[in-house]
Amino acid sequence: MPDLTLPTEAKAVSFAAYGEADELRFTDMAVPQPGPGQVLLRVAAAAVNAFDWKLRRGFLQGAFPVTFPHVPGLESAGTVVATGPGADSWRIGDEVFGMTLAAYAEYAVAEAATLAARPADLPVTTAAGLPVAADTAVRALQPLDLKPGEILLIHGAAGAVGTLAVQFAVADGVRVIGTAGERDQEALRELGATPVRYGDGVIDRVRAAAAGDPVAAVLHTSGNGVLADSVALVGGPGRVITIAAAEEAGPLGVAFTGGGTTETAVAGLTRALALHAAGTLSAPVRTTLPLADASTAQRLSEQGGGRGKIVLLP
Ligand SMILES: NC(=O)c1ccc[n+]([C@@H]2O[C@H](COP(=O)([O-])OP(=O)(O)OC[C@H]3O[C@@H](n4cnc5c(N)ncnc54)[C@H](OP(=O)(O)O)[C@@H]3O)[C@@H](O)[C@H]2O)c1
Structure with a gap:
């Protein structure tokens, strides 16, 4: 009716x-x-x-x-x-x-x-x-299978997807190094990530931020031409994923995630709501x-x- x-x-x-x-x-x-x-x-x-x-x-x-x-x-x-x-x-x-x-x-x-x-x-x-950022963060993080204490590099960590991915990973005990522009360095620190400026020399700055510890995985949300060096940094493409550079990813064997499911949509909102309930959500x-x-x-x-x-x- x-x-x-x-x-x-x-x-x-x-x-x-x-x-x-x-x-x-x-x-x-x-x-x-x-x-x-x-x-x-x-x-x-x-x-x-x-x-x-x-x-x-x-x-x-x-x-x-x-x-x-x-x-x-x-x-x-x-x-x-x-x-x-x-x-x-x-x-x-x-x-x-x-x-x-x-x-x-x-x-x-x-x-x-x-x-x-x-x-x-x-x-x-x-x-x-x-909804979109939370769903994307969840489905990009899931296959990386991060353990507490491991280091995750997020390219574009101050963007909408990056901001939630940082918070979800930090909540899981993961050490996050995030790339962002000068304006957003402090914002990333407040989210619990170690900030690094994007642009030329970014991988060297990431290595310095990791202070000798291995970078276990990379989530790429932004920035051209950094996937090959990201694969080298991690030691292979298996724990590198992009949401934004499908063409660059293909030849490197890097995974691209492009669309969610009901499960990832719900999981994303559930994680965001948990942070909100704890009073720590930054969006x-x-x-x-x-x-x-x-x-x-x-x-x-x-x-x-x-x-x-x-x-x-x-
Ligand atoms: N595959 C999927 O399922 C999916 C889902 C959602 C989004 N996406 C795509 O993913 C990308 C990010 O989405 P979003 O919503 O997070 O975008 P957003 O909120 O606009 O964030 C983009 C971020 O990337 C930063 N950035 C710019 N140049 C960079 C560089 N060279 N290295 C590292 N970071 C850099 C920007 O910083 P400045 O402000 O300093 O420029 C900004 O903080 C977009 O291309 C979007 O279309 C894909």
């Missing part, structure tokens, strides 16, 4: 051709209906990912073909306003966050099984930016913008150079 209290149309951001950020349009679109196992959310906050502008530019056409008009957005926090068949784990009015389909919208659908309840003291802006929000300014938000994401998630507010 359609819920007659919900609008049939609402604001959403979409693009109808690959190109620059000005392809993004803020218009009325049909409110999606939740299918089996899905819920409909009234979106309170939707976070921006680099994936969003890479998709809009057409860089990901092979792996992620889209149908135009396409509404971007992978993650949100919001209120459950309708449930599809079998999605009985949530009730109307529940405050949730998680992976979301077409999240740049006032209303968006999510798989019920991938959502988590949002604690009242976790702001919607913070919650909206956790910075760089800025918030109205949903109507999604083109500005994607330009900021594409330019880089700021720490924390960019979050859209419908």
Whole structure:
């Protein structure tokens, strides 16, 4: 039965051709209906990912073909306003966050099984930016199989994924050396990592930071041309993984992880919520913008150079 209290149309951001950020349009679109196992959310906050502008530019056409008009957005926090068949784990009015389909919208659908309840003291802006980074951090760390006391090098440790990966690894007793720009050195120290500047000579600085102890594994989230030296540093590709350099990884035998499962999505949110409950979660929000300014938000994401998630507010 359609819920007659919900609008049939609402604001959403979409693009109808690959190109620059000005392809993004803020218009009325049909409110999606939740299918089996899905819920409909009234979106309170939707976070921006680099994936969003890479998709809009057409860089990901092979792996992620889209149908135009396409509404971007992978993650949100919001209120459950309708449930599809079998999605009985949530009730109307529940405050949730998680992976979301077409999240740049006032209303968006999510798989019920991938959502988590949002604690009242976790702001919607913070919650909206956790799902992708937490899922990615979990599925990149799992195959590295780190033991307490081992040293993990994280390239791009101050980014959204890196920031959570540092915290998850540190919580497991792993010694983390993280690369970041000058601006983020202190932030990494506060997370419990040993910071090192990225750029020329980075591997020498990592060796110095390890002070003679072996670097057991590498998680690469950012930076070109560092995978070969990372493999040499660890002594082989088996415990090196990238989320961002699939082409560079292939010939080196380095693993690339590109997509999660319900299990990794839930595990990521569970880990983030545990840190939040302990009062130690750090998940910075760089800025918030109205949903109507999604083109500005994607330009900021594409330019880089700021720490924390960019979050859209419908
Ligand atoms: N495969 C997957 O499943 C998956 C999932 C999520 C994200 N990703 C990809 O992973 C990458 C990181 O995502 P994110 O959300 O963490 O991005 P983010 O928040 O924008 O962080 C990127 C970080 O990389 C840093 N950086 C820039 N140049 C670097 C260098 N040469 N060496 C080391 N770090 C450097 C940036 O520092 P500055 O601010 O100083 O520039 C920034 O802190 C993106 O390319 C994204 O598309 C992939």
